[in-house]
Each structure stands twice: as structure tokens, then as C-alpha cells.
Amino acid sequence: xxxxxxxxxxxxxxxxxxxxxxxxxxxxxxxxxxxxxxxxxxxxxxxxxxxxxxxxxxxxxxxxxxxxxxxxxxxxxxxxxxxxxxxxxxxxxxxxxxxxxxxxxxxxxxxxxxxxxxxxxxxxxxxxxxxxxxxxxxxxxxxxxxxxxxxxxxxxxxxxxxxxxxxxxxxxxxxxxxxxxxxxxxxxxxxxxxxxxxxxxxxxxxxxxxxxxxxxxxxxxxxxxxxxxxxxxxxxxxxxxxxxxxxxxxxxxxxxxxxxxxxxxxxxxxxxxxxxxxxxxxxxxxxxxxxxxxxxxxxxxxxxxxxxxxxxxxxxxxxxxxxx
Numbered sequence: 001x002x003x004x005x006x007x008x009x010x011x012x013x014x015x016x017x018x019x020x021x022x023x024x025x026x027x028x029x030x031x032x033x034x035x036x037x038x039x040x041x042x043x044x045x046x047x048x049x050x051x052x053x054x055x056x057x058x059x060x061x062x063x064x065x066x067x068x069x070x071x072x073x074x075x076x077x078x079x080x081x082x083x084x085x086x087x088x089x090x091x092x093x094x095x096x097x098x099x100x101x102x103x104x105x106x107x108x109x110x111x112x113x114x115x116x117x118x119x120x121x122x123x124x125x126x127x128x129x130x131x132x133x134x135x136x137x138x139x140x141x142x143x144x145x146x147x148x149x150x151x152x153x154x155x156x157x158x159x160x161x162x163x164x165x166x167x168x169x170x171x172x173x174x175x176x177x178x179x180x181x182x183x184x185x186x187x188x189x190x191x192x193x194x195x196x197x198x199x200x201x202x203x204x205x206x207x208x209x210x211x212x213x214x215x216x217x218x219x220x221x222x223x224x225x226x227x228x229x230x231x232x233x234x235x236x237x238x239x240x241x242x243x244x245x246x247x248x249x250x251x252x253x254x255x256x257x258x259x260x261x262x263x264x265x266x267x268x269x270x271x272x273x274x275x276x277x278x279x280x281x282x283x284x285x286x287x288x289x290x291x292x293x294x295x296x297x298x299x300x301x302x303x304x305x306x307x308x309x310x311x312x313x314x315x316x317x318x319x320x321x322x323x324x
Contacts, residue, residue, distance in 0.1 A: 008078075010116075011049060012109025013058040014101045015065050020058075023105035024048060030106050037064065042071045049077060055119075057112035059084040070122050080117040087111055123220060126193045130186060130217045137182045138261055144175045186213055194221050200312045203319040206273025206280060206305055211265050215309055218262060228310035232303055235262055263302075270301040278321050280304050 012023035012030075015037065022033040022045060033048060035041035045068075049056070055078040058065050069079045087104075090111045096103070111117075123131070151168045154160055187209070190198050194216050201212040216222070218234075225231045273280040280301045287297040308324045 007053055009049075009052045009054045010109050010112030011054050011056045012105040012107065012112065013045075013056055013068070014104040014108060015058055015061055015068060016101070017064055020068065021101040021105040022048070023102075023109040025109065030109060032102050032105070034101075037068070039071070042068055046072070046075050046077065054078065055080055055112060057082065057108050057117065059087055059108065069120060073120070073122055079120045080112060081120040082108075082111065082115075082117050086115075090115075124193075126189050127217070127220050130189055133182055133186045133189075134214070134217050137179060137186070140175050140179055140182070141261075144172065144179070147172050147175070183210075183213075186217070190216060196316070197221060197313055200316070200318050201309050204305065204308050204312065204324075205276035205278075205319070206269050206301075207309060208269070208272075211269050212309075214262055214265060215306075219313075222310065222313035225310075228307045231310060232306055235266075235306070236260075237263060237266075237299065237303055237306070266302045266305065267298060269305060270298040273301050273305055274298075277305070277308075279308070279324055 009025045011025070014021045017037065019037050020035055020041065022035060023030040024033065025031075033045070035044050045056075056069075056072055057080045058069065060081050060083060065081060069081055072079050087108055091107050094107075096107060147168055151165070151172065154165055154168065190213060198212055198216060201207055201215060202209060207215075219225060219231060225234065270280070274284045275281065283304055284297045284301050287300055288294065292300075308319065311324060312319055
């Protein structure tokens, strides 16, 4: 059987809304199962891996993996949840052409065997609630921005339909009130579970309540990342160098493979940081003196803010200008 040195069997799971395909190691090949994405299907999977030192590997496919991953974890079965992009790159490296659910499950199992991804742990209930609140807030903010643009276009017209304007204004008022309630609920959960951490992060000049709240949510109370560089990479703020040989020397850019909304909030924070945060201001001025573009310098300030936030959170202390 395919196994690690410790006889661990990596089971690949390709999951979708209604069902999931399972690749079980069987000699040099894999046995295929197709199960319903419900409690009955989960129970059949547990029965199939009974007696094996199994690690079930699956992609973070939207919300569909969460119930199965939580169920398996509760049953004492090891689970690894990996970024779908990692699986895609793994398949491309092996020149895989076939694209079926059955084949995907096999490739996920082989990825687990080769890479041995870290074990997944379910989030605390309050962190899961915070993430849900953030998701709804983000959707409402997009809608709010859309309605505001529609209202601007409407009022700029030579003739305005009264009912259309009234409807947009009422919708804007409703969404603004809902956003206030959502933010209040998020702050309440933060105060109940992360009050001191929240105060420590907001003690950094340049980071306000909104940005601190976002950072606490996406980092799971600064427990999801072992190093601040992992957080920077997760948010898509790490630089990507484009050079090859002597002929290709492209401009360095951020990779933008993270959360665009969080990047936008932090970018706005950098404007305040270059005025109120001494370390950020000195970094910004130093980069400008070297001829760097203002936008590039501000991105560097954002990285500096993240490093400061990670430091005060992991050291459990408040910001001190001389230290950071």
C-alpha cells in the first residue's frame, strides 16, 4: 500500500455541494467511493477508513468541506484542508490532463502523500461567527457602494424620477443601519473574547477599530499564522519579483493573491501611519529618498503595520514607539 514511513494513509476527497468522491489507497492504486455530502455519507466514509491510520485530505472548496471536516475531526480522524491552488499547481507539475471528480480525488491523495500538509483544526465558535459577520458585512458594503453610484448617476440626470430616487435613498438608509448592527455585533464578540488583544492592536498609530477588527478576524485572534510573513503572503502583500537572466527585469509588484478588501483598508491606514507612526514615517521617507514610487512606499508601510500588529499580538503587549 502507498503510505508514509509511519504507515499513514492519505485519503483524497474531492467535495462538492451534494456529494464527494473519495480515493482510498489500495495497493499501488486507489479504490473509488462516491458518497452523499450528508451525515449518512460521512458515516460511510468513517466506516471505510476504520482501522487505518488515515489522514483525509480535501480542498478548501467554499463552505462545502466544513461539515465533513468537522465531523471527521470529532470522530478522531486526522484531517488536512489545503488551498485549491496548491492542488492545481501539483497537478500541473505532473502534466495531468484528465479533469474528473474521481481523478481529482486521486491527485489530492497523492498531494497529501508527497507534501504531508499540516493537520486541520476547527475554529472556535466565536471566530466562526466573526467570519460569518465579516462575510455579510463585506457583501453589504459592496451593495452600498453600488447604490451610492446609482444615486449619483440618478441625481446628475436632467430629470429624476421621484420614486426611483426615494427607493434608492431608503435602501441606502436600511443598509447603513444593518452595517451598524453588524459592526456592533462583531465588536461585542471581540470584547467578549479578544478585548485585550483588540486594545493592543489599536494601540499602534495608524490602525483603527475597523482595521484591528479585520485583522483579529482573519488571523483567528493571531493564532492562524506562525510568522508575520505568512500573514503578509496570505493578504497578497508580499512582493513578486519578475526577473530572468539578463534580458528580463520586470518591475516588482505585490502578488495580490489575498483579500482585496483588507488590502484596501490597510492601504488607507498607511496614510495615517506615515503621519502618526514614527517607524512607518521613517520607512516611507527613506524609500522616497531612494527614488521609490509613493505607492510602493505605502505598500511597504502596510507591511510594517502588519509586522507591528503581529509583534504586539504575539508578545501580548501594547505598542511602544522605541521598541517597534
